[in-house]
Amino acid sequence: MPSAPALVCGTSKGGIRVWELAPSNTVTSSSGGSGSRRKEGSKKDATEQSVAAKDLPGHQRGVVSLCVSRDGSWVVSTSSDGETRLLDLTSGASEASATVVGKGE
DSSP states (O other): OOSSOEEEEEOTTSOEEEEEOOTTOOOOOTTOOTTOSSOTTOOOOTTOOOOOEEEEOOOSSOEEEEEEOTTSSEEEEEETTSEEEEEETTTOOEEEEEEOOSOOO
């Protein structure tokens, strides 16, 4: 399980990325959009820190859904080709995978 709260995302190219976030970190928009907590060009707030990302074994096609276990130790991901993976967030290992064959009508 990650040692701190984590943000998990899937990409349209099949990647799965995990960021461990310290409680004091803030997420800001670099574009200065409405969700931004600081104006473009301003100095970085003292509570903002660099956050390292970890890439997990991904899919061959785009990730369409992710679900993280209640205790934060596992993630299940599904790709656009029907493959589903179970990943251990502690080790980053792919524990199991299955592919749905055929389409439901």
